[in-house]
Amino acid sequence: MTASDLLNRLFMAVLTLMGVAVIVFCLLRIVPGDPIAMMISPSATPADIAALRAHYGLDLGLPQQFGIWFMDVLKGNFGTSISQRRDVMELIGERLPATLELAFAALVFGVLAGGVIATLGTLARRTTLDPALDFINGLFLAVPDFVWALALVLLLGVFWPVFPLSGRIDPTLSTYFHTDFYLIESLVTFKFAAFGDLIAHMVMPMLALGLPLAAIVVRTLKEALAEAMVQDYVLLARLKGMSPLRLVLQEALRNAVGPTLTLTGVQFTFMIGGTVIVERIFSYPGLGNMAIDAVINRDLPLIQGIVLTFGAIFILVNILVDLIAGWLNPRGAAHG
Amino acid sequence: MTQSLVAIEGLSAISTRDGGAPVLRDVSLTLEKGEVRGLVGESGAGKSTIAKALLGILPSTVKVTGGFIRFEGRDLLAMPRRELSDLMGREITLIPQDPQTALNPARRIEAQLTDGLRLKLGMGKAAAHERALQLLDEVQIRNPERVLAAYPHELSGGMRQRILIASAFALNPKLVVADEPTTALDVTVQKEILRLIRRMQEAHGTAVIFVTHDLGVVAKICDRVTLLYAGKVIEDGATAGMLTAPKHIYTSALIAAGPRYDRPNAGLEPVPEAVFRQLRAEIGIAERRV
Numbered sequence: 001m002t003a004s005d006l007l008n009r010l011f012m013a014v015l016t017l018m019g020v021a022v023i024v025f026c027l028l029r030i031v032p033g034d035p036i037a038m039m040i041s042p043s044a045t046p047a048d049i050a051a052l053r054a055h056y057g058l059d060l061g062l063p064q065q066f067g068i069w070f071m072d073v074l075k076g077n078f079g080t081s082i083s084q085r086r087d088v089m090e091l092i093g094e095r096l097p098a099t100l101e102l103a104f105a106a107l108v109f110g111v112l113a114g115g116v117i118a119t120l121g122t123l124a125r126r127t128t129l130d131p132a133l134d135f136i137n138g139l140f141l142a143v144p145d146f147v148w149a150l151a152l153v154l155l156l157g158v159f160w161p162v163f164p165l166s167g168r169i170d171p172t173l174s175t176y177f178h179t180d181f182y183l184i185e186s187l188v189t190f191k192f193a194a195f196g197d198l199i200a201h202m203v204m205p206m207l208a209l210g211l212p213l214a215a216i217v218v219r220t221l222k223e224a225l226a227e228a229m230v231q232d233y234v235l236l237a238r239l240k241g242m243s244p245l246r247l248v249l250q251e252a253l254r255n256a257v258g259p260t261l262t263l264t265g266v267q268f269t270f271m272i273g274g275t276v277i278v279e280r281i282f283s284y285p286g287l288g289n290m291a292i293d294a295v296i297n298r299d300l301p302l303i304q305g306i307v308l309t310f311g312a313i314f315i316l317v318n319i320l321v322d323l324i325a326g327w328l329n330p331r332g333a334a335h336g
Numbered sequence: 337m338t339q340s341l342v343a344i345e346g347l348s349a350i351s352t353r354d355g356g357a358p359v360l361r362d363v364s365l366t367l368e369k370g371e372v373r374g375l376v377g378e379s380g381a382g383k384s385t386i387a388k389a390l391l392g393i394l395p396s397t398v399k400v401t402g403g404f405i406r407f408e409g410r411d412l413l414a415m416p417r418r419e420l421s422d423l424m425g426r427e428i429t430l431i432p433q434d435p436q437t438a439l440n441p442a443r444r445i446e447a448q449l450t451d452g453l454r455l456k457l458g459m460g461k462a463a464a465h466e467r468a469l470q471l472l473d474e475v476q477i478r479n480p481e482r483v484l485a486a487y488p489h490e491l492s493g494g495m496r497q498r499i500l501i502a503s504a505f506a507l508n509p510k511l512v513v514a515d516e517p518t519t520a521l522d523v524t525v526q527k528e529i530l531r532l533i534r535r536m537q538e539a540h541g542t543a544v545i546f547v548t549h550d551l552g553v554v555a556k557i558c559d560r561v562t563l564l565y566a567g568k569v570i571e572d573g574a575t576a577g578m579l580t581a582p583k584h585i586y587t588s589a590l591i592a593a594g595p596r597y598d599r600p601n602a603g604l605e606p607v608p609e610a611v612f613r614q615l616r617a618e619i620g621i622a623e624r625r626v
Contacts, residue, residue: 126396231437231440232432232433232434232437232438233437233438233439233440233448234440235393235430235432236430236432236438236500236503237440237448237451238393239391239393239424239425239429239430240425240451240452240455240456241421241422241424241425241426241451241452241455241456242451242455250443251440251443254440254442254443255440255441255442328442329442
């Protein structure tokens with residue numbers, strides 16, 4: 001991707017986000033539910049309600065409401081959460097790092113586990129291990145993240161309680177963090193007790209999100225590797241004395257990784273979506289968990305802010321995937 | 337009697353996928369040091385199977401049922417895997433058919449050209465680089481530094497085939513198996529590549545097994561020819577003699593079927609069905625194998 005391509009993509013990204021903003025704003029006004037109804041006490045008079053409505057600008061017409069919100073968003077002001085009475089950006093800023101750490105951990109786990117298994121499967125082709133692997137992987141492909149989450153809660157949380165069931169860090173572990181990137185901060189400041197506890201909390205949600213990704217990576221990568229392994233250049237390299245593992249990693253992998261990369265990008269955006277339910281199941285204090293609370297409370301500014309944040313992540317991930325694909329493929333064209 | 341470089345004796349093989357149909361029938365041929373031998377035949381004649389057997393890369397669907405392949409007296413088919421893989425790429429190398437698919441699109445030429453030097457000879461990076469430059473010079477590639485830094489897609493088909501030839505001769509092998517190396521190239525490039533293979537072969541004193549279906553190519557490059565049909569050797573001899581005075585009716589029919597540059601408007605004469613009938617009768621097969 002050239003610099004002008006990148007600029008083009010970023011420009012398109014801004015347009016897309018504007019579209020997302022319009023759609024979210026309109027959808028939220030169409031669906032039933034009144035944020036004011038959620039916050040008033042039963043003794044409130046109609047006058048109180050009207051005053052509250054006016055306070056939040058909900059008495060204005062829709063285009064006017066959108067105009068005010070949109071101009072504020074352009075200035076970087078996402079408004080105030082109705083249910084928590086705090087700045088939306090601040091709330092998102094506190095929760096987003098937890099979700100990003102979880103999602104990236106699941107991404108790394110899924111890609112590494114999938115890559116290793118696909119490589120082993122490629123080395124074991126034409127043995128009985130190969131069809132067995134395909135069969136097991138087929139089963140894994142059929143299990144979605146929230147089912148993994150529930151199964152893991154039962155397995156590793158209840159029957160064989162090795163990992164903490166919920167939360168992000170043990171609250172009795174009195175560690176003060178300067179940032180909200182607990183995992184990264186604890187690692188770079190050598191707070192290993194906190195780091196270990198964070199990891200222990202993260203294992204189950206990470207597996208729930210990462211296992212479906214791993215299964216998809218195994219499937220696509222293994223297929224592409226099988227195709228690459230029968231190419232003449234692999235045969236030539238084999239004749240020149242290259243070891244089977246190097247044949248897979250050095251000769252085949254780079255030519256086979258394209259479809260997997262594209263798919264991983266798509267799956268990663270799905271996975272960010274999956275954090276909503278998985279974070280809920282494990283009471284993990286991330287953005288997804290907050291999104292559910294925001295929906296329950298009809299907290300319009302917060303929902304809008306969260307959706308825009310998710311949208312921005314999706315778009316950035318896609319641009320990043322295209323950049324990596326271009327870098328991996330010397331012919332310059334992105335893989336299909 | 338001096339030992340032949342390659343001696344194939346009574347080699348027979350069947351295809352396990354094709355209901356045990358024979359792919360090689362009692363094939364015997366010898367190849368002397370520095371000799372260029374053409375293996376000619378239509379698809380399914382067994383020429384590629386012989387080439388693959390020489391390289392130790394027979395597909396799992398082909399089963400050898402008898403015979404030997406001796407390379408400098410050592411039986412390739414009975415050789416331990418380790419010894420065989422040590423031999424391959426060092427003493428026996430391959431020039432592949434299609435230069436489009438024989439170079440890894442994701443690796444630079446230098447890495448691919450020096451694989452053998454580093455893996456088989458344990459050469460260091462700098463020494464391998466020097467040797468690569470020298471090899472590219474040998475195959476008449478100008479500005480070799482630029483080519484070494486290039487990716488395959490930046491080079492033409494003829495250029496890539498030159499690189500593959502350089503790679504095949506890089507370790508001074510005793511035998512190069514050339515698997516239809518000019519089929520994927522256009523005619524003008526073909527001629528240059530044939531000349532190049534011949535020159536490299538002479539300079540390195542290497543024997544070449546040249547697999548092709550094209551008698552015209554054979555006439556240009558081969559010292560001796562083995563003509564195969566349905567896995568059986570039909571005729572074997574010095575190129576000049578065989579092309580001017582063929583002993584077998586199939587050979588003469590094939591020569592007649594080729595284009596005639598002296599009579600460009602004469603049209604092509606297909607090999608008559610009677611010839612195939614006679615071939616099948618000789619070999620003892622009921623149906624024509626395709």
